[in-house]
Amino acid sequence: MNQQELLPHLFRTEYRKIISVLWKRLGIEHIEIAEDIASHTFLLASETWGQKGIPKNPTAWLYTVSKNKMLDLLKHQRIFNENVSFELALGKTSAQEIEIDLSDKNINDSQLQMMFVICNPCISVQDQICLSLNILCGFGSEEIADAFLTNRESIYKRLARSKEKLRSAQIKIGLPPQVEIDKRLDTVLTTLYLLFSEGYYSTSKNEPVRKELCLEAMRLNSMLTENEQTNTPSANALLALMCFHSSRFEARADKHGDLILYEEQDEALWNKELIQIGEYYLNRASHGKQLSKFHLEAAIAYWHTNKTDTTEKWENILQLYNKLLQIEYSPVAALNRTYALAKANGNKVAIAEAEKLDLKDNHFYFTLLGELFKATDHEKAKSYFQKALLLAKTDSEKQIILKKIERC
Amino acid sequence: MKEFLLVFRRDFVTREVQPSPEQLQNMMKPWQDWMGSLGAQNKLVSSGNRLASEGRVVKPSKAIINGPYVEMKEAIGGYIIVKANSIDEAAELAKGCPVLQIGGNVEVRTVVGADDNT
Numbered sequence: 390m391n392q393q394e395l396l397p398h399l400f401r402t403e404y405r406k407i408i409s410v411l412w413k414r415l416g417i418e419h420i421e422i423a424e425d426i427a428s429h430t431f432l433l434a435s436e437t438w439g440q441k442g443i444p445k446n447p448t449a450w451l452y453t454v455s456k457n458k459m460l461d462l463l464k465h466q467r468i469f470n471e472n473v474s475f476e477l478a479l480g481k482t483s484a485q486e487i488e489i490d491l492s493d494k495n496i497n498d499s500q501l502q503m504m505f506v507i508c509n510p511c512i513s514v515q516d517q518i519c520l521s522l523n524i525l526c527g528f529g530s531e532e533i534a535d536a537f538l539t540n541r542e543s544i545y546k547r548l549a550r551s552k553e554k555l556r557s558a559q560i561k562i563g564l565p566p567q568v569e570i571d572k573r574l575d576t577v578l579t580t581l582y583l584l585f586s587e588g589y590y591s592t593s594k595n596e597p598v599r600k601e602l603c604l605e606a607m608r609l610n611s612m613l614t615e616n617e618q619t620n621t622p623s624a625n626a627l628l629a630l631m632c633f634h635s636s637r638f639e640a641r642a643d644k645h646g647d648l649i650l651y652e653e654q655d656e657a658l659w660n661k662e663l664i665q666i667g668e669y670y671l672n673r674a675s676h677g678k679q680l681s682k683f684h685l686e687a688a689i690a691y692w693h694t695n696k697t698d699t700t701e702k703w704e705n706i707l708q709l710y711n712k713l714l715q716i717e718y719s720p721v722a723a724l725n726r727t728y729a730l731a732k733a734n735g736n737k738v739a740i741a742e743a744e745k746l747d748l749k750d751n752h753f754y755f756t757l758l759g760e761l762f763k764a765t766d767h768e769k770a771k772s773y774f775q776k777a778l779l780l781a782k783t784d785s786e787k788q789i790i791l792k793k794i795e796r797c
Numbered sequence: 798m799k800e801f802l803l804v805f806r807r808d809f810v811t812r813e814v815q816p817s818p819e820q821l822q823n824m825m826k827p828w829q830d831w832m833g834s835l836g837a838q839n840k841l842v843s844s845g846n847r848l849a850s851e852g853r854v855v856k857p858s859k860a861i862i863n864g865p866y867v868e869m870k871e872a873i874g875g876y877i878i879v880k881a882n883s884i885d886e887a888a889e890l891a892k893g894c895p896v897l898q899i900g901g902n903v904e905v906r907t908v909v910g911a912d913d914n915t
Contacts, residue, residue, distance in 0.1 A: 708826075711833025715844040723837035730830075745838050 395443065400431055401605075403448060404527035407455045409499035410491055414459075417506070418556045424524075426462065430455040452491045459489055500525070501616055502563050504609065508577040511558045516551040517580045518587065523548055526605040535598055536587055564618060574619060578627050578683065581606050585631050596646055600638060607631050614670070626674035626683035632667030633690035636660040647785050656696055664694045685713040689725075703732035724753050728760075736761050752780035756790060763797070771797040798880045800842050800908040801887035805894065807901030809850045810870040816899055827895035835879060840890060845877035874901070878908065 404427055411423035430451055444450040507520045522528040522536070530544040537544065565573045588602025610628045613619040640658035641649055671687050689709045692702050710726035723746055731739030740761050748754035755777035762770040771794060778790045808814050816824070835841040850872070852865025865872045874896065881887040884907055891903040 707833070708829055711829045711836070714833050714836025715841060718836060718839045718841070723839070726833055726837050734830075742834055742837065745834070747838070 395447065396431070396435055396438070399434075399447060399451065400527050401601075403451050404431065405500060405503075405525045406496045407451065407491075408524055409503040410489065410496055411455070411459060413499045413502060413562050414489060417560050417562055420524075420552050420556070422462065426455055426458045429458060456489045456491060497612070497616070501612060501619065504577050504612070505564055505573060506555065506560050506562055508573075508580045509555065509558070509560050510576060511560070512551045512554050514580065514583065516547055516554075517576075518583050519544060519547050520551045521580055521584060521609070522602075522605075525609060526602075532598055536591060536602055538591070567618065570618060571621065574613070574621060574624065577613070577619075578610075578623055581610050582627060582630075582683070584609075585634070589634055596642065603631065603635050603638070607635070614673075622674045622677045622679045623681040623683050625670045626681060626687045629667045629670035629674055630683055630687035630690050632663045632670060633687065633694055636663035636667065636694065647788065650789065651693070652696075659694070667691065667694070680712075682713055682716050685709050685716070689713075698732065700733065703729055707733045720748055720751055721753075723748065724751075724757050728757060731761055736764065750780065752777040752782075752786065752790070755780065756793070759793060759797075767797050798882060799884075800878055800880050800910070801884060802876055802878055802904075802906045802908055803887070803891050803894070804876045804904040804906070805874045805896040805901060806871040806904065807874055807896055807899060808870045809865075809872045809874075814900060820899075824895055824899070827898070831893050831895055832877070834893065835877075835890060840879050840881060842878040842880050845875060847875040848873055850874075871902075 407427040407430065408423050411426055412420055415423055433454060434447075434451060438444070438447075503525060504521070507524060508517050512520070519533055519537075522533050523530070528536075530541045530548065534541045534544045564570065585603050585606035588599045588606065591599055591602075607628065610624065610631060613621075613624040614628055636659050637651075637654060639660065640654040640656070641651075643649055667687070668691070671691055674684055674687065689706055692706050692709075695702070707726065707729040710722060710729055713722050714726060727739050727743045727746065730742055740758075743754075743758055743761060746754065755773045759770045759773035759777060762773060774790055774794045774797065778787060778794070781787045781790055832841065832844055848865070850865070852863075852872070854862050854864065856862065879887055879890055881890060884905060888905045891905055894903050896903060
């Protein structure tokens with residue numbers, strides 16, 4: 390790896406580790422100091438490595454520099470005087486005595502704890518995602534803005550606001566007690582799920598950023614499954630779900646970045662290895678009695694890793710959606726359930742069910758009705774597709790619907 | 798939207814009308830399809846519980862007798878909670894319940910909310 394590739398790579402993997410360790414050491418109120426030290430370390434790396442060449446062990450270099458920067462900062466009288474709580478938090482009076490533990494174990498523990506801090510219910514789920522991207526994934530406000538299709542200023546404000554909330558709530562940095570882990574882990578998993586979805590379904594055409602979001606979500610999820618306390622069936626189920634979905638990454642967009650629908654994808658481009666890894670985690674998720682929505686979604690995604698239509702496949706998918714909808718309603722699940730119903734029990738039953746759905750402002754709803762009438766009533770199908778076209782928001786959605794109208 | 802309790806009752810006593818294990822197995826799909834349909838309409842509040850046929854009845858004298866049924870053949874087999882605009886709409890939803898196919902019935906009752914004085 391040359392320097393141009395190495396630094397961004399290290400930034401992705403090491404930035405969050407340095408921040409987590411420092412932040413944990415400094416306490417919740419000093420997030421900005423941890424961020425400053427980590428950023429300065431990388432700035433110094435880009436300057437120094439450019440002149441003197443890449444050090445033998447770049448990661449160790451980063452750790453040493455950030456550690457020294459932290460010690461320097463602690464020596465700085467101003468902080469000691471101005472911030473009593475800072476001093477108290479450290480419980481020491483002399484900077485020389487301070488230990489900064491950058492061992493693998495402490496790095497890993499700190500990152501896990503950071504995930505729980507960031508996914509604290511005192512900040513909104515959207516803010517949790519932003520902050521996760523920023524601190525755990527090393528995304529700048531520009532990149533986050535790109536993923537969320539918004540501007541840099543609003544992301545910047547959002548980040549500042551969430552940090553302030555964490556600070557004023559005086560969240561303790563650490564894993565919740567074992568009895569609370571399951572409940573708190575739900576929030577963490579939901580954030581990771583949304584982080585992944587943001588990358589997978591975002592309408593942003595910036596493919597590299599979207600892919601990176603998905604990979605980051607998987608990386609963080611793996612940290613949970615590698616830790617004994619957080620290696621729950623749900624965490625494994627979510628990781629399985631992400632593996633199955635991302636196996637289609639190469640097949641789902643054409644060379645212009647336009648979406649290719651599942652039915653039209655080239656199966657040869659599906660990543661078989663990721664599918665296998667997904668099966669491994671789905672197996673691990675099946676221990677115990679827990680049946681979370683991640684289990685159900687992972688199982689649905691598993692059936693979709695094989696394109697062959699069989700009654701067994703669609704009956705299974707239908708039953709999984711039936712269960713999913715009993716746990717949690719979502720318009721997407723309602724529509725997909727109706728589609729599975731058509732495949733398993735026939736269009737007639739599915740049309741009757743579709744008509745009961747109250748989704749008249751949803752273009753996917755009318756696309757589905759168009760599909761269900763396509764074989765029997767061309768005119769009706771066409772009129773439903775036209776309704777969908779009026780409601781569709783993005784160009785690529787409109788293109789897909791236009792193609793359907795042409796084929797009627 | 799109000800919440801309504803749907804209580805499923807059927808005859809658990811008369812031997813001739815008891816469904817075979819195979820029939821019970823075949824009932825799984827209609828039940829799941831019906832509950833999934835309510836879920837897809839965003840009308841399901843709680844998927845409730847299924848109840849086993851065994852039960853005890855405690856009398857005012859504190860005497861305990863066998864059987865879930867008080868004075869009749871029909872006993873409660875399960876319940877769910879749905880949401881609907883009116884009790885009539887809730888009753889419409891109950892029409893899809895598979896218990897009706899084996900001679901059972903569904904009782905629809907309005908759940909009284911905390912700030913409900915009616």
